[in-house]
Amino acid sequence: MRNPTRLLALPTAAALSAALVISAAPPASAAAAIYTVSGTVYIDADADGTYSVGDLPLSGASVELFTSAEGAATGADPVRTLTTGRLGTYAASQLTAGTYYTAVRADGYRFPQEPAAVKVSLTKPLGIADVPATPQTTLSASVFDDANGNGTWDAQETAVDGKTLIFIDVLRTQQAIADGSLGSIDIGSAILGAIGGTVDLGGAIQFRTTSGGQPITYQDVPSGAYVIMRSPFNLTLTDLLGDISRITAFIDLLSSGDATALLAMDPALLSTGDISTTPRNEYLQQLASALSSAVRVVDEADTEKLLGTELSDQVSKVTGTVAQVANLIAALPATHFVAVDRWGGGWQLTNLRVKRTTSYEFGVRKPVTITGSVFNDSNANGTKDTLDLAESVTLTAYAADGTVLSSTTTPSLAGSYTLRNLPYDTDIYLALSGTTKSPSVRWDGEVPPALAGLTLIGRYHLADDGDVSAISQNIGLATLTAPTATVGTVDATGSATLTLSNKSSAVLAVEYAVNDAAPIASTVPAKTLLTSAGTRTVTLTGLVPGANVVTIDWSAGVYRGDRLVVEITR
Numbered sequence: 001m002r003n004p005t006r007l008l009a010l011p012t013a014a015a016l017s018a019a020l021v022i023s024a025a026p027p028a029s030a031a032a033a034i035y036t037v038s039g040t041v042y043i044d045a046d047a048d049g050t051y052s053v054g055d056l057p058l059s060g061a062s063v064e065l066f067t068s069a070e071g072a073a074t075g076a077d078p079v080r081t082l083t084t085g086r087l088g089t090y091a092a093s094q095l096t097a098g099t100y101y102t103a104v105r106a107d108g109y110r111f112p113q114e115p116a117a118v119k120v121s122l123t124k125p126l127g128i129a130d131v132p133a134t135p136q137t138t139l140s141a142s143v144f145d146d147a148n149g150n151g152t153w154d155a156q157e158t159a160v161d162g163k164t165l166i167f168i169d170v171l172r173t174q175q176a177i178a179d180g181s182l183g184s185i186d187i188g189s190a191i192l193g194a195i196g197g198t199v200d201l202g203g204a205i206q207f208r209t210t211s212g213g214q215p216i217t218y219q220d221v222p223s224g225a226y227v228i229m230r231s232p233f234n235l236t237l238t239d240l241l242g243d244i245s246r247i248t249a250f251i252d253l254l255s256s257g258d259a260t261a262l263l264a265m266d267p268a269l270l271s272t273g274d275i276s277t278t279p280r281n282e283y284l285q286q287l288a289s290a291l292s293s294a295v296r297v298v299d300e301a302d303t304e305k306l307l308g309t310e311l312s313d314q315v316s317k318v319t320g321t322v323a324q325v326a327n328l329i330a331a332l333p334a335t336h337f338v339a340v341d342r343w344g345g346g347w348q349l350t351n352l353r354v355k356r357t358t359s360y361e362f363g364v365r366k367p368v369t370i371t372g373s374v375f376n377d378s379n380a381n382g383t384k385d386t387l388d389l390a391e392s393v394t395l396t397a398y399a400a401d402g403t404v405l406s407s408t409t410t411p412s413l414a415g416s417y418t419l420r421n422l423p424y425d426t427d428i429y430l431a432l433s434g435t436t437k438s439p440s441v442r443w444d445g446e447v448p449p450a451l452a453g454l455t456l457i458g459r460y461h462l463a464d465d466g467d468v469s470a471i472s473q474n475i476g477l478a479t480l481t482a483p484t485a486t487v488g489t490v491d492a493t494g495s496a497t498l499t500l501s502n503k504s505s506a507v508l509a510v511e512y513a514v515n516d517a518a519p520i521a522s523t524v525p526a527k528t529l530l531t532s533a534g535t536r537t538v539t540l541t542g543l544v545p546g547a548n549v550v551t552i553d554w555s556a557g558v559y560r561g562d563r564l565v566v567e568i569t570r
Contacts, residue, residue, distance in 0.1 A: 035120035037065060037100050037127045038091035041084045043109075044132035045342035051130045056343055057088025058133050061106035065092050072101035072115035097121045102129050108344065109133040110220065134222075135344020139358050141165050141228050141336075142215040146363030148467040149424070153361055159213045160364060164231035166250075167218055171225060172204040177255050185251075187244050191235075199235065199247070205254075207235055207247065215359070223342045228360050230334035336360045368422035368462050370397060370430060370471045373415045377476035380506060382440040382558035384474060390415025391477050394434040395457075400427050402450030409434070424464035430457040430473065440476035440558045478559045483508055483524055485552060487540075490570045494543040498550065498566075500524045501533040506556040513551050514542050524554075543570045 041063065043056040064078035071077055079100070080092040092100075101115040111133055118127035143163040144153045176182035185201050194200075199207040208216045233246045338360065339347040346358035374395070375388045396407040397419045405428060406419040422428055431454040432439050443456035460471050481504040488497035502508050502524040511519040525534030540550060552564040 033094040033096050035095040035097055035125050035127070036091060036093045037080075037095060037102075037118050037120060037129060038089065039102070039116075039118075039129040039131060040088045041090070041104055041106070041131045041133055042088050043343050044134060047134070047342075049132055051132070055132075057084070057086075058106060058109065059084050059086050059088055061088070061104055061109070061133070063090045063092075063131070064103045065095075066101045066103065066115070067098060069101050069115060069117070072103040075103065078103070095120060100127065100129075102131055104131045104133070106133060108136050110136050135340075135342075136219070137221045137223075137340050137344045137346055137358065139218040139221050139226075139228070139338065139340070139346055139360065140215040141167075141218075141360045141362065143210050143230075143362045143364055146365045147469075149363075149365050149463075149465050151363050153363065159210065159215070161211050161213065162209060162234055163362070163364065164207055164209045164234045165216055165362070166227075166229050166231050167206040167208070168227040168229070169204050169224060170227060172202075173254065176202055176204045182251060183255060187247050187251075188240065191240060191243050191247075199243075201247075201251075205251075207231065209235055221340050223340045223344075226338040226340070228336045228338055230362055230364075334362050334364075366469050367420065368424060368428070368460075368469055368471065370395075370419040370422065370428070370460065370473055372417060372473040372475060374410045374417065374475045374477065375415050376437075377440060377478045377559075380476075380478045380557045380559055382476050384476065388476075391435065391437070393432055393475075393477070395419065395475075396431045396433065397422055398429045398431060398451055398454075400429065400448040400450065402448075424462050424466075426461065428460045429454075430460070431455060432457055432475065435477060436479075437477040438480045438559045438561060440478070441473070442560055476558070478556070480504065480556055480559055480561050482561050482564065483510070483552075483554055485550075485564055485566050487550075487566060487568055490543055490568065493541075494570060495539055495541045496543060496568060497537055498540050499535055499537045500552070501535050503527055503533045504556060507534075508554050508556055510536075510552055510554045512538065512540075512553075514540055515544065515548055516551075517542065519551075519553070540568075543568060545570050 040051055041058045041061040042051045043058055044051075045054050045056065046052065061084045063080075063082045063084060064072070064075070065080040065082075066072040066076075066078055079095070082090040082092060084090050097120055099117055099119045101117050103115055104111045111131060116129040116131050118129040120127040142153075143160045143165070145157050145160050146153070147157055148154065173182065181202060182204060187201070190199050190201060201207075206218075210216060232250070235243050235246070335350070337349045339349055341347065345356060348355045348357050348360065373384060374391045374393050375384045376391050377384075378388055379385065390410070390413055392410050392415070394407065394409045395417055397405040399405055405422050405426075408417050408419055410417045419430075429443070429448070429451055431451070433455065439455065439457060441457050443458050445459060447454075447456060457475060458473060462468055462471070481502075483503075484501045486499045486501070488499070490496040498512065500508075500510060505526050507526050508524040509521070510524055511521050513519040520538070522536060522538060524536040527533050546569065548568040548570060550566040550568060552566065554561045554564070
């Protein structure tokens with residue numbers, strides 16, 4: 001089979017003439033749609049307005065071209081609508097000559113208010129319009145009721161209202177302290193001008209209080225280093241003088257590192273009414289030294305270096321004074337150290353554990369409370385019956401070393417009581433005073449030396465990681481008549497009789513022991529209508545030559561009387 005051979009025909013004169021006619025078409029005119037506008041939408045990491053090394057392209061941005069600046073401002077009648085590609089680029093072709101204005105939109109980013117303008121013409125058929133984007137970072141902070149104290153916001157736990165958070169721009173606060181502007185702020189005007197509950201101190205420090213079960217949001221946060229912390233007090237925005245004094249003291253603390261002004265306040269003004277569970281830290285004195293130091297030591301160059309670095313789980317990237325601040329903040333209670341990088345990423349650096357997030361949580365739980373009622377137990381059954389009246393007494397919660405944790409006096413009409421703000425993971429001893437009556441419950445265990453001589457009702461210990469925060473303890477009171485003890489003559493065998501007399505209308509249970517021997521249980525009958533006292537005579541044995549001690553513990557129902565001690569000499 002022969003291989004076919006294609007013959008190439010030479011152009012004829014007619015063909016050459018036609019080609020010349022085509023190439024001799026008239027030159028392009030300004031009205032021809034042959035022009036192109038292109039560019040790149042980029043995250044302007046160094047904020048210099050120029051697309052350069054280190055800036056990241058922004059894909060998925062909407063780019064619209066308009067023939068007037070007014071159109072770009074209003075969004076009316078775009079001539080092209082495009083979306084940037086993976087490399088952040090866009091290109092609008094087949095445009096006529098003229099000036100075009102760009103309007104760019106992308107969720108989470110802010111763009112220049114003045115639209116980019118680019119002109120295309122016969123001498124410039126390709127126009128370039130790069131558009132810088134600034135991340136609009138929103139940070140949120142929530143306070144939740146950490147009912148089980150595990151530091152995690154579990155499904156059944158809810159947000160807590162009325163808790164004040166402080167948002168501190170570290171570098172701006174540093175500058176405000178240095179130039180004196182922080183100390184010159186009219187705090188009263190700032191409080192009166194609070195918008196939505198936000199007290200703004202020159203843009204450096206914000207106080208906001210949770211409400212409506214919603215997180216606090218901080219909109220359009222620029223790149224920088226921040227502290228978000230639980231306030232050592234809750235602002236009311238209704239107590240102007242109190243709020244002014246609190247904020248003034250806090251500013252003094254930041255500026256000087258001295259907590260004197262805060263510590264000198266009425267403790268009620270500083271009470272947040274809860275215990276922080278996450279982050280877990282120490283409080284006010286450390287707040288004074290650590291927070292003020294944090295504001296002072298942070299170096300702008302180190303901060304810029306950090307914010308220009310794509311953070312990761314590698315904690316080694318948190319260096320220099322930024323690391324110092326993170327360590328200082330770690331000593332504070334309920335405080336997060338936060339960085340927003342140049343690309344809008346939010347980072348939690350608390351305790352030098354790097355985590356990418358824009359949401360920061362503060363767990364709180366209610367302090368331990370002891371509640372109950374104190375009543376006159378007319379029938380000595382240990383239960384508050386309908387006719388049992390209230391009794392006014394003093395109840396005090398102690399730590400084992402004798403420190404008073406809380407104290408209250410019950411009202412004589414109601415008799416109910418609440419001891420508040422008690423700590424977890426602490427042995428709490430409840431003591432009764434202000435009455436000669438006997439309580440229905442008593443602590444039978446070891447009594448710390450610092451609490452010797454007190455009438456202890458009970459000892460309680462609630463674990464910080466448990467789900468119990470309240471103790472209920474009712475206390476009945478009864479007037480008891482102690483039995484009398486009469487000892488007969490000791491015989492030659494070391495025995496003697498012990499007669500116990502009971503003048504009350506209730507049977508007494510007794511336990512008696514000789515010289516710390518094993519106790520022997522018995523009862524003493526109640527008095528009757530025909531007798532003035534019930535009696536019980538028992539024989540004591542094992543009396544030794546010299547001094548002997550007989551102890552008698554007695555009770556009437558749930559009520560235990562004070563121990564009787566009888567000395568016998570043989």
